Amino acid sequence: MRRDISHEKIKDTVARLCIDANYFLGNDMIQAFKSYIENEESDTGRDILKQLLRNAEIAEKEQVPLCQDCGFAVVFLEIGTGVCFEGNIIEAINDGVRKGYTEGYLRKSILSDPVKGKNTNDNTPAIIHTTFVPGDKIKITVAPKGGGSENMSEVKMMKPADGIEGVKDFVVDRVLRSSSNPCPPTVVGVGIGGTFEYVAFLAKKALLRNIGERNTDPFYADIERELLQRINNLGIGPMGLGGRTTSLDVFIETHPRHIASFPVAVNINCHVARHKTAII
């Protein structure tokens, strides 16, 4: 089965996802704020969580970005093997990012070269992760990623002897050292296994889950719960000013590993945990 998908269709879909992700906070996040307000012991912490709810209301009603850092446009593609493109899909995605960030009044934060560069003024190029799946559709997820939380991320090549306890300690310590910087309450993505570069991808991919969506393996689901509790006992609290609500969830993604290697990655998302998906 072969199905043609046009440049325009991909461009318009990506543009809409960029805008929607920046204007509309996921309902899972809204519900999480509400439930964590109930348990927050710090007055300042509760006030901040209420401000975040109010911020989401204003952004949605007025159709303005939740946060001024509208992120690096990270795009996940699951391409059905039966799909045929007219032209170049990478160009179509970047055209979509350009359109979305310009027409949506989103901040452009990308420098053309990491050392010598100037602002590209249209937030391109996107970071694009591609996988192929059976079928004749494309699933596109746009997850704009802010710099403040991204900067608190880390890959560690652990020793196999460190075991799962070593992983847990690393994750909790990474969140502790991040303190207020990634805009807590955060969402914590953890990758375990694979290679140096792949484990970072796993940690990023983990951030695409909705709050409360546990790893399907009960072993890792239990570790996610345990890590969340340990992190929320750190006392960092909303915006790092002290309190019970440091993270709203922890998500673990895993992959087979080499017998000699035990890579672990932590990718932290701020409370503006943006990701929107469309299937075309």
Added chain:
Amino acid sequence: MSESAIITPPLSDDDIMKLKIGDRVLITGKILTGRDSAHKRLFDLIKEGKSLPVDVKGQIIYYVGPAPAKPGYVIGSAGPTTSYRMDPYAPLLMEHGLKGMIGKGVRSQPVRDAMKQFKAVYLAATGGAGALIAKNIKSARIVAYEDLGPEAIRELEVENFPVIVANDAYGGDLYQEGIKQYRR
């Protein structure tokens, strides 16, 4: 100081000494914006003994790179950026009269020491609440470094702009105190 006191720049040493960590403060009046690139330029000018394009004496700098304004708006979403990136530059600006910094996240020891030495405060705004904070900004105009786009130095007129004193001129640090209080 009582809850939600209002401060208006320019600030004096006396104004600063009234502020303690945990105080909730509303800023009304004019503040400046500046982040990474603008700070580097100001820092380099001072080092070269040249004059600055803006007078920082008694002023507050807000670490922000706003989103573009939609038609009919004075500014786009405008929450604070992470402050530690400005740590290498902040002490020299305080030495030249800067009295307040608004941002998010902990500051380095040299910055905290400089706040004590030069009588200045660090004010925490809610990171990520850019749409909400923009409501307290009544006007915005670029006053230097237009070429830096979102990083240009702007003068903002703000009204009841809500912040919490995170570091005071007595050496207090709300981030450390907060964790101490709530850690289990």
